[in-house]
Amino acid sequence: MFKAVLADSRVWKSIIDSVSTLVEEGAFIADPSGIKLRAMDPSRVAMVDLELPKAAFEGYDCSAEMPIGVNFEDMKNIMKRAGSNEKLELEKADEEARLKIRFRGKTTRTFSLPLLDLGKEELSAPRIPFNVSIKTPAATLLEAIRDAEVVSDFVKMTADQGVLKVRASGDRGEVDVEITKESGELLSIEMKEPAHALYSLSYLTKMMVASALSEIATLMFSTDMPLRLDFNLSTGGKIVYYLAPRMESD
Amino acid sequence: MFKAVLADSRVWKSIIDSVSTLVEEGAFIADPSGIKLRAMDPSRVAMVDLELPKAAFEGYDCSAEMPIGVNFEDMKNIMKRAGSNEKLELEKADEEARLKIRFRGKTTRTFSLPLLDLGKEELSAPRIPFNVSIKTPAATLLEAIRDAEVVSDFVKMTADQGVLKVRASGDRGEVDVEITKESGELLSIEMKEPAHALYSLSYLTKMMVASALSEIATLMFSTDMPLRLDFNLSTGGKIVYYLAPRMESD
């Protein structure tokens, strides 16, 4: 038996919004310590790694490991119905192939989502060192990514001398955003060596949906290596994304 | 000659929005006591029955019965132009086949809508007893209907033991909303005997557009019989809908 209670149903809504941009189907793993999800997008360019420890919940009860395979589009459509000031209860009996999703507010509204038997794919998170680790307001990073989208489908991230440069260029022009310590927008930077790499803007935009969950984003990368993007939830737990680099044509 | 003045043009806008979801063309009947409209949707599954007594108007003048046949889409497009803090004047001379729709605010804006000669179809409202009559906040009922839409095109309404249950199920899952007295959302319930019936969500959604006009909805039904949905306007008058049941397949 699995049962988890979240104080604010909209936190789970934002989590599902974030995951569903990348992943069509996937299995949460609930165990006594909390809920985890690790899944790749269909083209296997990006990975999402979600951890919600028991402490992130108002109530949590899970006696043994239990996979909860879902279609994220269906779950997203249910979570669109989340209202303000509503608790969320997730509940699954051992023998049932359905997840109960219950909103408790003025009324009690219970959705029952058919679960998927997805088999088991063991994904490991990339074990790669990152030469640069930067904390910045999630909104600032989101704006820079949207700026880059005006002229291109790809963005070049460059970290050097205490500055994060977000650059893009295409037929429609060029964009150059500098996020500096002086401006107060670069909250911290740890750098073993300068780094620059090219990433897909469409994936970054999808990953930034998680900025609804966290005011701060942590960006890690190395030259021409995958990017890692962390969002720490205020309730506890985190969403981590990994994104493969694009090879630079020049 | 017919002339009616409404203190707030947006009340008429909401009425036309509500009627136009169901009905393409129809004839208001203005007489010395007020304005009435009774019309069915093209597939004759639902009926709207509008009554606006003379007292609902700031000014009202009609010496004899006068049909006012309109295309509701055209009238809706005119009413979209209603501003805040504007009075509405409806005016028709005896010999004219046009309705003047005048907004009086900072400026005076007069629309002239060509009227239709629709012949006369005498519709009587269904004279059926209802075993259940429930008052609930219109917003609560609307949310329950939207919940049901997530998984199905039909909804099962069940009233029993002082609870209104709104249920739907389909391939995408199940929904179960309980509106109870304890929650304060079931304002009153009168029940001769328990009742349950299946109704089309697309029609219910259209009918709920009238929730803009009334904070309270009154829902009446009997097992496998038509549903009646009443909205009482704060200005006086009411909009009543009737909806045929769907046969349950089980």
Place this chain on the structure above:
Amino acid sequence: MFKAVLADSRVWKSIIDSVSTLVEEGAFIADPSGIKLRAMDPSRVAMVDLELPKAAFEGYDCSAEMPIGVNFEDMKNIMKRAGSNEKLELEKADEEARLKIRFRGKTTRTFSLPLLDLGKEELSAPRIPFNVSIKTPAATLLEAIRDAEVVSDFVKMTADQGVLKVRASGDRGEVDVEITKESGELLSIEMKEPAHALYSLSYLTKMMVASALSEIATLMFSTDMPLRLDFNLSTGGKIVYYLAPRMESD
């Protein structure tokens, strides 16, 4: 070298929004006195005539006349990225075929827009006398134009006896808006002789986008002659539109 600084980037955004509704490509002319743009729409029915004197800018530096040919759709997409509380810097080196568009707010975001070599077309503004000149709140004129759009693609403007009448008619009905001195919406009227003329609503709607820049619109016309519509910017400078009349069919 050309460099101009605007205190509020959104003023330039509104200017580009206004111009881009009518014009696809055009050349600003920057000279020591300020920036000008005169351009016609592709079907040569309407002209926009923009003047932004040096004084409209927080900083302005231009040593010699310099054409700045742009694709307005591309510039509009860049200006969509304007945030609140951001300064705008426009900058072009003499030898460069690119305009730097820099937003200075929390971060510094620099776009580089490829410029077009458009040749030089000398357009002169129509030198025609206007028998009527009317000042009215831009919002009031905009609402009247939107009213007219409900029933027609054309609008008849009539000025007589201290009233501006905005009228349209079509299969869907008629509209008649009166903007009078008594209502306080006709701020001033100068009239050599009464005037009436028919104009395209789609063009007027495009021109009214400039109402974001000015609370007051000045409307000038004569019977069956072009219309002139002026918006004075609060920062200094103005946008003037000219629109050819439609011949009345009756």
